[in-house]
Amino acid sequence: MQARLTKIIVLSVSLWAAFSVWSKPLEFHITLKDHVFTPSQITIPANTKVKLIIHNEDDSIEEFDSFDLNREKVIFPNKKGRIFIGPLPAGRYEYFGEYFPKTARGIVIVEDSNVN
Amino acid sequence: MRILSIFALLFCSQVLADGIVVDKVYHPYVLPNETEFEWRLLSRQTDDGNLLGQRVAFGKSLNESLMLEAYLVGEKTETEDFGLQAYEVELRWMVTEQGEQWADWGMLFELEKLHQSDDWEFTTGVLFEKEFGQTSLTMNAFVVYEWGENLEEEFETEFRLKYRYRWMPELQPAIEIYSGEEFFGIGPAFMGIYRIDRQKQVKWEAGFISEISQSGKDHSFRLALEYEF
Numbered sequence: 001m002q003a004r005l006t007k008i009i010v011l012s013v014s015l016w017a018a019f020s021v022w023s024k025p026l027e028f029h030i031t032l033k034d035h036v037f038t039p040s041q042i043t044i045p046a047n048t049k050v051k052l053i054i055h056n057e058d059d060s061i062e063e064f065d066s067f068d069l070n071r072e073k074v075i076f077p078n079k080k081g082r083i084f085i086g087p088l089p090a091g092r093y094e095y096f097g098e099y100f101p102k103t104a105r106g107i108v109i110v111e112d113s114n115v116n
Numbered sequence: 117m118r119i120l121s122i123f124a125l126l127f128c129s130q131v132l133a134d135g136i137v138v139d140k141v142y143h144p145y146v147l148p149n150e151t152e153f154e155w156r157l158l159s160r161q162t163d164d165g166n167l168l169g170q171r172v173a174f175g176k177s178l179n180e181s182l183m184l185e186a187y188l189v190g191e192k193t194e195t196e197d198f199g200l201q202a203y204e205v206e207l208r209w210m211v212t213e214q215g216e217q218w219a220d221w222g223m224l225f226e227l228e229k230l231h232q233s234d235d236w237e238f239t240t241g242v243l244f245e246k247e248f249g250q251t252s253l254t255m256n257a258f259v260v261y262e263w264g265e266n267l268e269e270e271f272e273t274e275f276r277l278k279y280r281y282r283w284m285p286e287l288q289p290a291i292e293i294y295s296g297e298e299f300f301g302i303g304p305a306f307m308g309i310y311r312i313d314r315q316k317q318v319k320w321e322a323g324f325i326s327e328i329s330q331s332g333k334d335h336s337f338r339l340a341l342e343y344e345f
Contacts, residue, residue, distance in 0.1 A: 049215070061149065063315065067285045070247060071214060074148045074180075084215030089249070099314050 025084065026050045032075065033057045035100035043109040046090045052083040052108075062104060066095035069108065086110070136160060136169060137296040138325045138336040141254050141278040144222025144243035146210040149315070150177040150344060154185070157339045163332045168192040171204075183208040189228070204228040208243070219246040224258070235264030241274075254278040258296075272296065278305065285309045292323050300329040301336065316345045 028050060031038050035058060044050045056062055056075040064073040064083060075081035085093075088110045097104025136158060154173040159166065168191065175185030185206040192198035207225045214220050222243035229236050241258030256276040263269040274296035280288050286308040294301045305323030312318065319342040327334035 063147070067282070070252070070282060072145075072147055073214075076148075082213070084213060086215075101314075 027053060029053050029055065030106065031055045031057060032062055032097070032104065035060075035062070035097065035103045037097070037104055037106040040106045041109060042106075043111055044086065044088075046110050046112045047087045049084060049086045052085060053080055054083065055080045061099065063098040064095060065098045066093060068093035069095060071095075136167070136336075137274055137276075137294045137299045138301060138323075138338055139276070139294075140321065140338070140340055141276045141292060142208065142222070142224055142243050142256050143254055144208075144210055144212075144220050144245050145214060146177055146181055146183045146208060146222075148177050148180045150183070151175070152185075152342050152344045154340065154342045156341075158336060159338075160334070160336045162334045165193070168198065169201075170198075173204075173206075175206075181210040183210075187228075200231045202228050202230050215247075219244060224256070230264070230266075233264065233266050235262075235267045237262045237267075239274075250282050252278075252280045252282060254280065280307065285311070290323075292325060294325060298329075299327055299334070301325040301327045301334070305338075316343075318343055 026044070026048065028042050028044060030042065030052060032054060037054075042052075054064060054073075054075050056077060056079055059077050061077055062075050064071065064075060064081065066072075069085050069088075071083055071085060073081050073083050085108065090110050090112050093108040093110065095106050095108065138158060138160070140156065152173075152175045154171075154175065156171045156173075158169040160169075169189070170191075171187050171189045173185050173187040175183055177183045185208070187204035187206065188200060189202040189204060190198055191201040205227050209223045209225075211221045211223060224239065224241055224243055226239040227236070228239075237260060239258050239260045241256060244255040244257075246253050254277070256274075258274040258276075260272040260274060261270075262272065275294070277293040278290050280290035282288050288307050290305040290307065292303060292305040303323060303325040305321065307319070307321040310318045310320070321338070321340040323338045325336045325338070
């Protein structure tokens with residue numbers, strides 16, 4: 001009985017772990033330094049949820065803002081913020097930093113293939 | 117659409133009591149470092165007369181997921197001049213990160229006290245939003261508990277829905293549905309954002325909701341302006 005219970009627990013944990021890995025969205029990293037996003041252009045797959053991780057290396061707060069992506073996210077100084085976007089159809093989606101909109105700008109290109 | 121149908125079945129048939137159902141459809145999102153002033157206006161015309169309600173509020177986010185807002189509520193009815201009617205405190209909780217789950221979820225907790233009497237109202241419920249391409253479906257399902265010296269102690273339910281087309285930041289047309297208190301209303305609405313500088317922005321919302329479950333006249337015009345900084 002105990003052996004069967006152990007098998008069930010091991011199987012459940014394995015399935016949960018497999019599902020966790022399988023369902024983990026693709027991650028893309030962007031750095032904010034001197035109020036500039038680098039890279040300023042990223043390409044992500046169409047119809048797929050992805051996670052953008054923005055590393056704010058400036059000493060000032062910034063707010064990621066995009067009407068195209070329908071996202072707003074405050075990123076505190078010297079911290080990172082995560083933003084989930086998609087699934088999106090192929091296209092070009094602009095974003096900017098609310099505090100430094102002239103320099104902090106970027107584009108997310110959504111493509112059916114050839115993701116970098 | 118399945119979720120929409122479930123919510124509609126749950127809430128459309130509820131029989132409720134005494135307040136005004138048409139108000140604001142809440143989004144489940146909170147931004148840290150956000151401070152806002154808000155003004156809402158509601159003008160309701162029925163066969164029995166006109167009612168004008170206004171509320172002014174000051175709100176501030178407490179952290180990355182909680183927003184606290186305090187309201188002063190004023191009303192003018194067919195028998196009473198415009199005056200302070202109630203005070204209200206509201207806490208909005210962003211439960212899930214936007215876009216992380218299949219849909220975005222939040223909760224609302226609201227406590228209201230009438231100005232001139234010992235009457236209270238506590239509202240709580242779920243805030244839901246789901247993106248479908250360039251459109252967003254937002255739904256609120258609330259349970260309201262009323263008690264006090266002039267109010268019969270009772271539970272009520274309310275349901276609000278907004279289906280919005282994110283056309284451009286300044287102008288986003290929508291359809292809104294409100295249900296509760298023997299009221300089922302639907303009508304066009306619009307919202308938009310005008311950016312002033314950095315975090316300073318003005319958000320506006322307007323809607324014209326008509327009651328459709330009864331033959332009598334019952335039209336509500338609602339307007340909301342938020343200054344965020």
